[in-house]
Amino acid sequence: MKPSDMGVLFDECADRGVPTVVHLDRPFAIAPDAGTTHDVPALARLVRTAAGWLAAAGAWRGDRVAIVKDNHWDYDLLACAAVRIGAVPAKLSGQLAPESLAVLLGRLSPAVLVTTAEVLAGAESAGVDLTAVCRMTMTVDREHPRAAHVGEFRDAAPPPPVRPRADEPLVIMHTSGTTGLPKLVVHSTRTIIGALARLEAGRVPVVGVRRGDTVANASSYAHGRTFCWTASVLCLAPRKIVVLTDADPDRADPVLRAHPPTVIEALPAAYVRLRPLTTRLDNAFRDVRLFASTYDAVHPPIVRGYLAASARRRPLWMQGWGQSETGPITFRFLGRKSAAWRNAGRPIPLRTRLRVVDPATLNPVPRGGPGVVQVRTPARCLGYVGEDERFAGKCADGWWNTGDIGVLTPTGSVRLLDREVDTVPGMSCLAVEDAVEDRLGTVVECVVLGRADAPPLPVVVTADGTLDPAAWSAAVADLPPLAEPVALAREDVPRTGTGKVRRTALLAALTGNAAPAGSGRWT
Template sequence: MRPHDMGALFDECAERGHRTTVHLDRPFDIAPGGGTVYGVPALAELVRAAASWWSAAGAGPGTRVAILKDNHWDIDLLACAAVRTGAVPAKLSAHLPAETASALLERLGPEVLITTAAVIERARADGVDLVAFARRTICIDGQVPGAAHLDGLRGHPVPAPRRRSPDDPLVITHSSGTTGVPKLVVHSTRTIIDRLAGFEALPAPVVGIRRDDVLATASSYAHGRTFCWTAVALSTAPKEIVLLSGQDPDRADPLLREHPPTVVEGVPAAFVRLKPLTGRLANPFRRVRLFVSTYDAVHPPTLRAYLNASRRRRPLWMDGWGQTETGPLTFRLHRRSSVVRRRAQTHHAGHPVPVKTRLKLVDPVTFRPVRPGKPGLVLARTGALCLDYLGESERFASKRLGAWWNTGDIGVRGRDGSVRLVDREVDRAPEGSCLATEDALEERLPQALECVLLARAERLPLPVVVTADGALSERAWRHACHGLPAMAEPVALSWDEVPRTGTGKVRRLELLDRLTGKTDTYGTGRWT
């Protein structure tokens, strides 16, 4: 089954008799009494009920609505329910600072906002009243001044699915926001479902989802990827789906051991946080044949730990490079042997997605093509490019060069057509690659959970080493930085001391500001 209508997806899968069983690490926030095990018919019933809540609150054709709640897959269920009413849902991460969330809500102008008491109270503690940005605010789990309780909307009639043109706006998600206020990215059915999810749902050897698979994911459900993933996961009908809403290894361990996955997808931060499970006696990743990472780079030590944890003869790791605006642009497969052999080339992004994507590299100043082996700004051409940035159409237009999209990434093209990423243009250093240096540091610092190199204007790059206890010995650092490009003295932090996006990416400008009081980077930031 190829997905198309997200408002009717769950109903269609139920009618086709899909027997997938979904296991949650905690009950849905929108159905706290519903337990942690669902079949497809029960999920379809929940989506229909949620559509009735949206409709009763005023959502319908021509309206925009917002979902701002703590991380769980019910964000995507609420989005599908809003699509059913004809509205355009916007998925916003609860990790956003209150000031940022208010800026996005003001730009969005939603008819209805669905959120939680905790999110509202956190924002009010920071001086922001989120309920002021929507005509009506619905609180899922409590009574909050200015907001209606979800219980008051239960029992209303379920609206029939409202059809829309495949080129009309379907869903709005936001970019990562690592360098400032995120963009609101508008996708249509054609761009995010037909050309991304539909392509991914096709039967494919090795990397395709099979009926006997146990599919596990640990993601940020406010991101556009999980909306696409939902379409793929439901339509391909694996045996089981395991949903992790958090990244605590001790909480995830029992669920993963009870339902050992064969395919695991996650954000890089989740792979880092769950890495201790790879060394446990009851290794929950022993049956995995395919690991999938998206959003950001995964450094070699983490990648090797998971591939070595699988007891399959030839497990694979597939990573994709792309953007919220475009979906995946390239892909690459890693094996145990290739990870050992190419330690310094993890940021080799691979080849463009066949048939779907074309890439070219140009000089950032002249925009003339550069030769293979020379760094250049990566331009992409894909039919999956989003429609616009909501409220920032000029910014969107400035990143389009005819049929080409300016990714804002610096890369190097090989003679075989593959691309190796160097850095984001805004994050680049005057010498070398920050990404490559981070790889090298993580190889040499086994105690590091993550290494981040912050390039600065007119000063040496500042290395930040994230460890479990926020400590780093001088001896370990001297060994790690030997032979690498010149850097300032390192700063050691714990994981929770680093500002992050909902997908776990480091908010580099915010971190730089916290540590130095300045946000001047070496790059221009013109194409962020």
């Protein structure tokens, strides 16, 4: 089975008898009394029920439905419910600052905002009224004076499903926002389902999901990746799906032990946080044959730690590089003996083309030379909500400017150096981060911040927020010149909903100056 219509995806899977059982680490916000175990027919009923709520709240074909709540997979169930009635869901992370949410909601002008009283109260404490630009606001947790409670719509019958047109807006999600206000990315059925999810739903030898698999996911469900993953994983019909909403090791461990995964996809930041579980007796990753990661760079010690934790003979790590605007662009596979860490992999065969251009002239550079990576893919999004000029500035003759600096090797693979906005002449911040994490076992995470008029500033995250100066000096002795390091605890580092470091905010907090090293022209 291949996905086509997200509005009836769960219905179609239920009708086909998909036997998958879903295990959650906590109940859905939209079904708090339904427990943590669901089969596909139950999920299909929940999507239909939510479609009735949205229709009764006033959303209809072509309207936008904004979703802002706590992190859980019911983001995607609500999105499918909106698609079912012909509306366009917009998934916004509840971890965004209230001021950012207000701007994004203003651009969307949603017919319905689905949120929680907790989100609304948090915004109010910052002097922001998120309901002001929404025709109707509905809370799914408890009542709020500026919103209707979902209980008012409990008995609403779902209208007949509306089939989305292939090239019209299907779903809106936002970028991570590491350098500022996130962009609102619009995808169609053709771009995110036809070009991506249908490809993933194929049964690929060795690395594809099998019917006997237990597939775990630890992600930010407000982002576009899980919408695509939902479509493909249901059609692949594994034995179990395990949904983690919290990467705290002590809370995730019991769920993973109860349902040991054979395939796991997680945010890089989630892998970092869950890493202590790899060294526990009878660790929860012992049966994993495939680890998958997206969104951000994963440094060598993390990959090695998880591959070593697996009791499989040849476990693999699949690293995807891509963007919200394009979906995955390249992929690579790492095993226990892999060495080419900075290689981002090869373009998706028959679907993706890459080239590297000079940042100043945008003329192609010879293979082996650094430049800005551009991609041509049928999965490219339709545009940005409220930022047409910004979107047009990243397009050129069918090529999409990723804003990443990299090298296209003679063999056709890509080696990433840095984001253009972070680039420092004569060095790769990513390579320095790799080296530091490889050499200093006490460093949980290293972030090198490029600056316009000063040496790059290394920020290291350690368990206790301290760093041994002598060990640091020895570790960086042969690396490019760096400023004195700043050691922080994890909770002191500003992050996006996907766990990425908000580099601009961190640089401003530490130095009082957010001016980056690069131009930021394609952020």
